[in-house]
Amino acid sequence: MKKRLIAIFITAVLAVLSVFALASCGPKNDEHTLNIVCLNKGYGREWIDTLVEKFKADHPGYDVNLEATSSAKTLINSHINSRNNIDDLYISVGSDWMSYARQGKLAQLDDIMTDTVDGKQLKDKVSTEYQNSIYYPDRNGNLHTYRLPWISATGGIFYNAKMFEDNGWDVPTTYEELATLCQTIVDADISVSTGSGTIQTQEKVKPFVYTSENPDYFDYTVYTWWAQLAGEEAVREFTQYASAENYSQNNPTYAKLKEATQLWYNLFGNSAYVCSGNSNNDAQLKFAKGEAAMMFNGDWMYNEISNYNLTNTNFQLAIMKTPKAPNATASDILYTIGEDQYIAIPESSIKKDLAKDFIKLMVSDYGCKVFLSQANGVLAYDCQFEDADYNGDAFLKNLIETRNSYTTKFTEYPSMQGEVTNTTKMLYLAGNVNIWGTSAWRPYANLLSSATFTMDTAFKNIQNEVARQWPTWKSNLGLK
Numbered sequence: 001m002k003k004r005l006i007a008i009f010i011t012a013v014l015a016v017l018s019v020f021a022l023a024s025c026g027p028k029n030d031e032h033t034l035n036i037v038c039l040n041k042g043y044g045r046e047w048i049d050t051l052v053e054k055f056k057a058d059h060p061g062y063d064v065n066l067e068a069t070s071s072a073k074t075l076i077n078s079h080i081n082s083r084n085n086i087d088d089l090y091i092s093v094g095s096d097w098m099s100y101a102r103q104g105k106l107a108q109l110d111d112i113m114t115d116t117v118d119g120k121q122l123k124d125k126v127s128t129e130y131q132n133s134i135y136y137p138d139r140n141g142n143l144h145t146y147r148l149p150w151i152s153a154t155g156g157i158f159y160n161a162k163m164f165e166d167n168g169w170d171v172p173t174t175y176e177e178l179a180t181l182c183q184t185i186v187d188a189d190i191s192v193s194t195g196s197g198t199i200q201t202q203e204k205v206k207p208f209v210y211t212s213e214n215p216d217y218f219d220y221t222v223y224t225w226w227a228q229l230a231g232e233e234a235v236r237e238f239t240q241y242a243s244a245e246n247y248s249q250n251n252p253t254y255a256k257l258k259e260a261t262q263l264w265y266n267l268f269g270n271s272a273y274v275c276s277g278n279s280n281n282d283a284q285l286k287f288a289k290g291e292a293a294m295m296f297n298g299d300w301m302y303n304e305i306s307n308y309n310l311t312n313t314n315f316q317l318a319i320m321k322t323p324k325a326p327n328a329t330a331s332d333i334l335y336t337i338g339e340d341q342y343i344a345i346p347e348s349s350i351k352k353d354l355a356k357d358f359i360k361l362m363v364s365d366y367g368c369k370v371f372l373s374q375a376n377g378v379l380a381y382d383c384q385f386e387d388a389d390y391n392g393d394a395f396l397k398n399l400i401e402t403r404n405s406y407t408t409k410f411t412e413y414p415s416m417q418g419e420v421t422n423t424t425k426m427l428y429l430a431g432n433v434n435i436w437g438t439s440a441w442r443p444y445a446n447l448l449s450s451a452t453f454t455m456d457t458a459f460k461n462i463q464n465e466v467a468r469q470w471p472t473w474k475s476n477l478g479l480k
Contacts, residue, residue: 029086033063034354037076038091040068042300043151043375048091050370055358062354080105080346088349089358090342091150095431097342101136101146107345109145112356118365120382125363127152127380129336133413136429141421147344148359149380153337154319154403155220155298161318161394163205163293171320175225175263178323182207182273185293192290208267208274209292211283215444217296218264221322223335223412223435225260228328232408239435240414241428244470247437247463257435258459263325265447265455276448280304288315298337302376302395318398321405334406338380339413372396378403424479432473437466 029035034055038048045068052064069075072092079085080100090097100106113123113134126134130149137143157178164171167188172178190205211217227235234253238246247254268274275292277283281304287295288305289312295301302317324331343362345355361367368383373391378399390396412435414425427433436442443458474480 029350030063031351032061033065034089034351034358035065035087036067036089036091036358037072037079037087038066038068039070039072039093041070042298042303043371043377044303047371047374050374051358051362051367054366055361058361059354059357064358080348085346085348087346088351089355090344090346091362093150093341095340097147097344098136098429098431100344100346102139105347106146107347107349107352109148109345109356109359112360113145115356115360117360117363122360122363125381127336127382127409129409129411130338130380130413132415132417133339133411135416137416137420139421141419143416143420147342148363149338150341150343151338152378152380152409153298153300154378154399155217155335155337156224156296156319156322157221157294158287158297158301158317158319159294160287160290160292160315161398162314162316163290166314169293172323173321174324175326179267182267182270186272194289194291203275203291205290206273206275206292208294208296209277209283209286210268210274210296211277211280212445212448213277213279213283215442215448216439217298218268218444219435219442220298220335220337221296222257222260222264224322224333225263225325225328226257227333227335227410228322228325228330229259230256231329232333232410235410236415239412239428241424241433243424244467247466249459249463254459254463258455259327260325261443261458262455264444268444268448284308288312290314299377299399317395319402321402330408332405332407334403334409336409336411339411341380372400422479424474426477426479427470427473430473430477432469432477433466437462437469441465 038045048066048068052066056062056064067075073094073096076087076090076092077096079087097106114121117125123131123134126149130152134145134148135143136146159171167190169181169184170177172181185205185207188205191202192205194201194203230253234256238253245251249255275286277286283295284297284301284305285308286292288308288310299319305317322334343359345352349355363379363381365383368379368381369385369389371377371379372385372389376393376396385400387397390400414428420426432438441462443462446453447455447458
């Protein structure tokens with residue numbers, strides 16, 4: 001009997017020791033160390049390194065453990081679903097934040113939205129196009145802030161300002177001028193040397209180059225043309241995703257999206273006007289080396305091309321205001337990129353107040369100016385930039401002036417006014433639907449790769465698929 005009791009006692013002791021051993025294997029959660037995971041891709045990490053040093057100077061006795069990585073999305077998913085998550089702040093991209101919020105894995109940030117940053121409440125410092133998207137419903141339908149936007153990126157038509165200057169080409173302000181410019185470039189019959197060393201080839205300069213890796217880059221201009229044609233209110237109504245009838249051929253707003261896409265195809269469907277690259281890098285290299293005069297892209301391209309360390313002195317990046325579409329009802333409206341980006345705090349964090357302090361530093365005027373000068377981009381927060389903030393950089397000055405020329409900016413996030421959880425707005429919030437029905441139904445690649453795939457086919461297919469999937473999407477979300 002004693003031997004049995006001793007055996008039971010030893011087993012219990014070993015079990016306790018094994019628990020402590022397992023606990024000791026996990027990472028240590030130091031109360032005086034803020035743990036941040038941040039995406040390090042197109043905008044680099046210099047900006048957040050600078051903010052980390054500022055934060056540490058403002059918080060004596062505290063340290064910051066920063067994991068700035070191109071694999072942030074994967075890392076966050078692994079950490080937030082683990083039992084021993086020591087992370088305190090996430091800065092990344094992807095619609096994953098919505099599922100994390102639904103699962104209760106993100107902390108509510110409601111309390112800091114009325115905190116003062118640069119003399120105004122934080123909720124009022126968020127750029128106008130993102131002020132609605134800071135809200136997300138909990139399981140009872142009550143709206144809370146679980147994430148803040150990160151970047152308000154600018155997409156559109158970028159051009160080689162040096163090439164334009166050398167050839168006397170005016171920057172087009174209308175679509176007709178853009179189409180005329182394309183033909184002018186072809187007629188100029190300009191050649192450029194490509195290759196390296198003694199192996200050189202001559203390529204004809206095309207009006208455009210595009211990347212087949214990211215056809216979604218076309219959205220940034222097409223959506224802006226769509227808003228020009230349909231008007232802001234019509235686009236906002238469409239992005240409520242109230243019904244599958246949104247995608248009917250009889251819906252004038254959907255018809256305007258088709259019209260905007262046709263404007264794109266009139267240019268890119270002409271083989272004389274375009275050359276392609278298999279990857280982003282390939283296409284951007286061709287652009288920087290002078291094989292094309294223009295490219296549809298986003299402002300992060302500036303950093304990526306700079307990282308190539310090219311010696312081409314005949315390249316100077318600039319972005320034009322999206323040329324006004326024929327029959328446009330509005331010309332000063334811009335689609336901005338970044339709806340899938342987020343700043344969030346995991347609910348498991350034991351240093352939420354410290355993480356909130358970092359957020360307020362990041363979105364302050366100081367943080368916005370650091371991001372502009374070191375990441376060469378714009379955070380999704382109001383900030384008045386001055387010439388000194390550009391550091392003499394011609395592209396940054398051009399970027400801000402172009403952005404400021406628009407009176408209205410928009411994204412695809414539906415309005416959170418009124419009922420949410422029992423409406424089809426949830427189809428977007430749950431990741432079922434977007435402007436194209438789903439991202440996979442974006443028509444550009446098919447139109448460029450198939451001679452038999454037409455604009456009518458593309459939009460009819462989207463209409464049919466949305467109609468077919470809509471009842472299933474609603475049913476999966478418990479919507480009647």
